Amino acid sequence: MIRVESLNKVFGPNPDQALALLAEGRSKDEILAETGHVIGVQDVSFTLKPGEFFVIMGLSGSGKSTLLRAINRLIEPTSGHVWLTTDDGEVDVASADARQLRHLRQDHLAMVFQRFGLLPHRSVRDNVAYGLEIKGVPRAERMKRAEEVIEMVGLGGWAASPPSALSGGMQQRVGLARAIATGAKVLLMDEPFSALDPLIKMQMQDEMIRLQRQLGRTVLFITHDLDEALRLGDRIAIMDDGRFVQVGTPETIVTNPKTAYVADFVAHADPTNVITAATVAVGPDHDRIDEVGREDGARVIVHRTQADVEIVVGADGRVLEVRADGGRADLVPIDELLEEETPRSRHRDRAAIVRGDRTLRTLLEARNRVNLPLLVVGEDEKLLGLVTERELIHGITEKRGPNGGTTDGGAKADGGAKEVAA
Ligand SMILES: Nc1ncnc2c1ncn2[C@@H]1O[C@H](COP(=O)(O)OP(=O)(O)OP(=O)(O)O)[C@@H](O)[C@H]1O
Ligand SMILES: [Mg+2]
The missing domain is CATH 3.10.580 (CBS-domain)
Incomplete structure (x- = not known):
């Protein structure tokens, strides 16, 4: 469904030089000090099964957003592949041309942002229908689809309102609805709930679990909140310095952290919902x-x-x-x-x-x-x-x-x- 292979992202004018130093075993900090290059993502590989909910966790600066953005090419990867299964077989997002990329984003990869990213002058309905509009779906059809999804995320009755009339949690529901409405099989979500109050955040997590059961999309979800990761994730990847340091089920991560970095995360988690x-x-x-x-x-x-x-x-x-x-x-x-x-x-x-x-x-x-x-x-x-x-x-x-x-x-x-x- 989606297979990421040896993905790297280096920020700076001569990324190959930085990658060569990485291959020699130099650390992110050393490379920054010596060459001024920032290692954003280093050698990340993983495969998502259809319908899987995969969570990426890590401290600020560990490379979570860079990875997600490199996957859908909001950032150009330095090297590596992002294989996506489409009707035409496997397509490499990393080397797709502009036209292909537009299609891939429209049909396969939908993004939900932390700060909602809504268009302020459009109604909730028009925001939700936006992706379909770009795809050229006829107006009547996209309005019908938008109404359905608005209902699905619990915003029935708000279709005609502007986003400014909605609370943060409701606005994020619109962001979610917009991504769902496109029909994209893979949802990329970068800390979608972290701007929300704790209670609203919990509600949104419940909502996400319910929608996921209903829709079975493949989700790549970033958070720095371990309890959120444990609640939502089928699997969790822990990132440090641009790398995956451990990938596993919530229970494995909690009961068997591989490194001190992972153990530090886990030390403060509530294990009762995870341990069997x-x-x-x-x-x-x-x-x-x-x-x-x-x-x-x-x-x-x-x-x-x-x-x-x-x-x-x-x-x-x-x-x-x-x-x-x-x-x-x-x-x-x-x-x-x-x-x-x-x-x-x-x-x-x-x-x-x-x-x-x-x-x-x-x-x-x-x-x-x-x-x-x-x-x-x-x-x-x-x-x-x-x-x-x-x-x-x-x-x-x-x-x-x-x-x-x-x-x-x-x-x-x-x-x-x-x-x-x-
Ligand atoms: N445009 C850029 N130019 C140079 N360095 C960058 C750029 N964007 C990100 N970085 C660096 O890449 C690394 C990873 O950043 P990234 O934003 O992916 O972290 P993150 O895990 O998403 O952090 P947060 O939890 O704060 O969102 C950091 O060291 C950051 O400084
Ligand atoms: Mg980030």
Whole structure:
């Protein structure tokens, strides 16, 4: 769909000289000091799958905007390719001529800017229809399409208003609508929500998630807000000095930052929506778990912090029963518990079953409703491990350093359950 290959951007009169120094292993700062050239983007390669939401993060000056602009040629790349899948096969945006480029921008690459970039003297409707107008779509058709998209982004009733009559969040909805209306398959978004108040920003993120589900566009989204990246991204790329230093899913970035730079970002993120049950659960080989085999082939598993609770696992790996206080607890799927309007809080006569891909936040909510270890299972219903207060707290507070270093001997805690889940 879109494939970026070895993209470089150097600012300055003799970029090849700067690239040669880069190849010799010189840093961005050294090259700037010696030659006055600024490395904007260095050797970035990645492929976006259709419908993927890909987030680029990094500190100010790390090259995020330069990369996005080099992709749609608002800035000329120094070298490299941007392959775009079109009806005519793969086209390299980086070497397209002016006419091709116009078409590519109209049909494939739509941009949403941080400061909205609306035309002040045009109505909301005419702003949204702008891309279609440039494409030569007949007036009646583009007005109809604009109305549809205006409705879609929640601005019904505002079509005739000028942008100045709208709040910041509403103006950004217009910016988004304009990009969506073009029908472009790839949306390029440069910090579209960062000028908005925190609450409005959250609303726009929800809106973005909803629209993405509905439309399935491929999105390349820049932000310097990690929580935003974690909420929205299928994958996240972390940029430093013009390079991608790590690319991964939100959970990988949070639980396994590769460098100190990434770890610094992650240190302040809220991990509860990202980390999964399979990651925090402790399996039979963990030292918080005791396991005894039974004659019939079943195993009895006990979590040391709740040693009076026995979990009986059948030979097929599934939980047979949970015994507490001399009785048998009911086994209840977590969603059933969470749907209860008046939670019976923290009883010991039922145990919750949770799939390994559910988040820590879900576990916390469940833990508020049952007082037995949470039973984390894989897709095949086999027990991956247990989660008690201990694992929840560990999951939230664990300091995650580069290369998976932890402060609580947690590496082992992760190992067992995660592998079974994969
Ligand atoms: N026109 C230009 N001429 C020279 N250097 C530039 C130019 N535009 C950007 N740069 C440099 O390229 C590097 C990357 O800048 P860029 O704007 O892409 O960063 P960014 O990650 O988008 O930062 P921010 O979060 O502040 O928007 C910086 O070192 C910047 O100084
Ligand atoms: Mg920028």
